[in-house]
Amino acid sequence: MPQTTQETQVTQMAQPAGDTEFVARLRAHSRKYHDQHPFHVRMNAGELSPQQLRGWIANRFYYQEIIPRKDGAILSNCPDPEVRRRWIRRITDHDGTAEGEGGIEAWLRLGEAAGLNREELLDHRHLVPGARFAVEAYLTFTRTRPWVESVASSLTELFAPDLMAERLAAFERHYTWIDPAGLAYFRARLEQAPRDSEHALEVVTQYCLSTESQAAAIDALSFKCDVLWSLMDAIDRACPQ
Numbered sequence: 434m435p436q437t438t439q440e441t442q443v444t445q446m447a448q449p450a451g452d453t454e455f456v457a458r459l460r461a462h463s464r465k466y467h468d469q470h471p472f473h474v475r476m477n478a479g480e481l482s483p484q485q486l487r488g489w490i491a492n493r494f495y496y497q498e499i500i501p502r503k504d505g506a507i508l509s510n511c512p513d514p515e516v517r518r519r520w521i522r523r524i525t526d527h528d529g530t531a532e533g534e535g536g537i538e539a540w541l542r543l544g545e546a547a548g549l550n551r552e553e554l555l556d557h558r559h560l561v562p563g564a565r566f567a568v569e570a571y572l573t574f575t576r577t578r579p580w581v582e583s584v585a586s587s588l589t590e591l592f593a594p595d596l597m598a599e600r601l602a603a604f605e606r607h608y609t610w611i612d613p614a615g616l617a618y619f620r621a622r623l624e625q626a627p628r629d630s631e632h633a634l635e636v637v638t639q640y641c642l643s644t645e646s647q648a649a650a651i652d653a654l655s656f657k658c659d660v661l662w663s664l665m666d667a668i669d670r671a672c673p674q
């Protein structure tokens with residue numbers, strides 16, 4: 434793909450005031466984001482069957498389970514207490530501070546609202562190999578790469594709020610067989626994702642000052658877009674029309 438030319442065009446088109454060229458290049462990865470995956474396009478157009486939607490919820494649950502573990506990996510690699518103090522909140526967002534709270538619990542309730550009991554999410558009986566591999570690649574990346582690259586890889590969350598808002602509207606309109614109370618996860622992410630991505634962007638711009646470190650951050654974000662795209666490919670293949 435002629436990456437440089439396309440990125441330059443996006444930079445000229447959509448650079449918010451105050452963004453450096455580096456930040457504009459990060460934001461340009463919205464072109465590779467999984468909102469454009471055919472499965473998401475069909476989801477948001479109301480074209481998925483209950484079975485397909487359940488397949489997505491069950492496989493995406495593995496991503497939800499991995500997220501606090503990858504944030505723990507980032508914390509363990511990060512020597513900066515100021516970053517750790519803010520980053521740690523991501524873990525309690527997903528795990529809660531008591532049983533019955535947090536994002537993982539909210540995702541289990543989404544499953545129940547869609548007709549999946551929590552056992553079948555927790556025992557991974559619906560998890561397909563490609564989804565497992567994609568999600569575990571993200572965890573391995575954060576365990577083995579320099580922590581700032583791992584922070585950069587989380588920047589797909591810059592693009593998540595628009596997709597979440599579209600998804601919420603689509604679920605309420607097209608998938609009325611799902612109890613709307615089950616959509617609380619997406620509502621919470623509408624607030625959490627902008628806060629988290631703003632912090633990640635602060636960290637990356639503070640630490641990535643050399644050409645090499647900026648290139649590594651761009652590569653990390655590109656890798657993460659591939660993780661999300663591969664996860665959707667695996668789900669799409671496992672849940673045919």
Ligand SMILES: O=C(O)c1cc(C(=O)O)c2c(n1)C(=O)C(=O)c1cc(C(=O)O)[nH]c1-2
Nearest residue numbers: 500586587588589590591592593596622661
């Ligand atoms: O449903 C989505 O499309 C979507 C995407 C992403 C993302 O862009 O990485 C995340 C989430 N959801 C999400 O719920 C979430 O908690 C989350 C954490 C992270 C991360 O990399 O730290 N990404 C995402």
